[in-house]
Amino acid sequence: MSPEDNTIKIPNRLLTRLLISHILIVAIPLFITGRFLIDAAQDSITETILTRNLEFANRSTRFIDLKLKTAKELIKSQAQFQSIIGINKSTQEIAIHSLISQFDVFSEVSALDTLGAVQASTLFAEEASRRISHSNTMLEAFKRGQSFQSGVYVSDERLPMLDIAEPIIQYNEIVGILYAVVDLKAMWNLVDENKIGNKGEAFIFDRQGVYIAHSDRKKVYSEARFLNIEVMHQIRNGKSGHMIYNTEKGVEMVAAYAPIGDNGWGAMLQQPTSEAFAQARRMRLNVVQFIAISVILASLLAYFYSKLMVKPVKQLVTGMERFAKGELHHRIEKVTDDEIGALAENFNDMAERLIEFQNKLKRTEVFETLSKLASVLSHEIRNPLNSMVINMQVLKRELSREKINIERVDKFYGILAAEIKRVDQLVTDFLVVARPPKTEKAEVAINELLDDVVLMQAADSLTKGIRIEREYDKTPINAHVDASKIRQVFLNLALNAIQSMQGGGKLLVTLHHANRAERAKSGILGRSIVISFSDTGSGINQESLERIFDFYYSTKDDGTGLGLAIVQQIIDEHQGKIFAKSAVGKGTTITVHLPLMT
DSSP states (O other): OOHHHHOOOOOTHHHHHHHHHHHHHHHHHHHHHHHHHHHHHHHHHHHHHHHHHHHHHHHHHHHHHHHHHHHHHHHHHHTTSHHHHSOOHHHHHHHHHHHHHHOTTEEEEEEEOTTSOEEEESSOHHHHHHHOOOHHHHHHHHHTTOOEEOOOEEOTTSOEEEEEEEEEEETTEEEEEEEEEEEOHHHHHHHHHHOOTTTOEEEEEOTTOBEEEESSHHHHHTTOBOOOHHHHHHHHTTOOEEEEEEOTTSOEEEEEEEEETTTTEEEEEEEEHHHHTHHHHHHHHHHHHHHHHHHHHHHHHHHHHHHHHHHHHHHHHHHHHHHHTTOTTOOOOOOOSSHHHHHHHHHHHHHHHHHHHHHHHHHHHHHHHHHHHHHHIIIIIHHHHHHHHHHHHHHHHHHHSSSOOHHHHHHHHHHHHHHHHHHHHHHHHHHHHHSOOOOOOEEEEHHHHHHHHHHHHHHHHHHTTEEEEEEEOSSOOEEEEOHHHHHHHHHHHHHHHHHHOTTOEEEEEEEEEOOHHHHHHHTOOSOEEEEEEEEOSOOOOHHHHTTTTSTTOOSSTTOOSOHHHHHHHHHHHTTOEEEEEEETTTEEEEEEEEESOO
């Protein structure tokens, strides 16, 4: 057997527990901290994006509202100037051209009469008349005492325009109309500037939800509509806000909205969350990667640290295992100066004391054995010797007679031979106990071995009213055993069973492969077989049952106390187990467990 085969295998349960505990100590705080950081970052980024978008939306609406209000105020104030009130075409043309040159918010200004006809214009009269298409609507508004403002429309040049008009009043009477076309291209530019990211959108819609400005011009030209009822309702109520919602195409958007003046218009900036929160997702990935790398590093450090901690413990356990196997001369190396090292020293001291106790115990056992041997010899050998002396004296008298009685001589000679044989068997049993012969194992058919023993005792058993029955597995069973020693075991068990049934009875001999429960009971690893001898004899009380395998203990008056002790010794040599179960007045069952390969 190589040295490696002698190495004691110690499960790494302690190493595993230490490793797991170290990893958890690092991983749990990291996970909680990482989770907190991810949630905090997500909330912070979400709040930042929503606030930023809302700020952009509010800034855009203020700019557009201011531009519209400025245009209206300019037209309203200019309608009150004398140069406009005076119905002098040349002075009106000078005034309106001056308005165009000073304020780029206007792309066109015209002076109309009360019927809507062009009196003066920055355009040619024919072109101005053709472009003014809502004179009736303006006149209706003026009759109600209201200023006029059209909806946003796209001009022939595909630019956003808005028409406004104010009445020219003289002596509390409307004498004309000052009409202007407001250029809203700046509104489109503002939308383009406020577009966020590559996939974001910025747009303005009117009261009906029609886009009047959009970062995607096609939606304005096609007069597409914004369909979110909730946002439109908030805009009409003059409220701004931000939200995360799904578009009609199922795209999740983070958006901010704000109303533009009191027109019912709304400005909105939105961006897909996949793009808006990309930074948060990258941060989350970075945190997860950091946690993973930290756990891996912690695992490596914990592994090496745990190995350092477990090494002395394993050495200590290995030493204890060797002590338990009887290797008391082994010494545990002191690998640390801490409590484990002190414990190793204590175990070494304990081993020294155990050796001393063992030597004392051996001497005590020798004395005790000699005492028992002397007692047995004095009892078992003295009686045959006394009988031999008496019978030899009688035999001498018979031989000294003139007429020798051959029958009497043979009788006494037989007695002498039986007593000599008895003493010889007693000495043989003692030698078996004191110096057991070497075990020679080979593959043996256990069925045939049992049959030999049973057939040997069958005839004598029948004369005593004892019936022997056998129950074997159908398939013959072979085991690696010493045939002569196992035959002695079976013979001793059979004889004990037969002797316990003085008034007759039944002996049942069984042989089978051990099941799971029987293997667990015996503690034999691997496959094993079970042989049992069950009699219906007088039985054994519990106190005696616990001692029947002890040397020199016997429940019989003429027993030496060696039979079952030898049986136990042989079974131990085969790494087997033997169990006894008995009930007084009902019988005894002796069960032998043997491994198939040892």
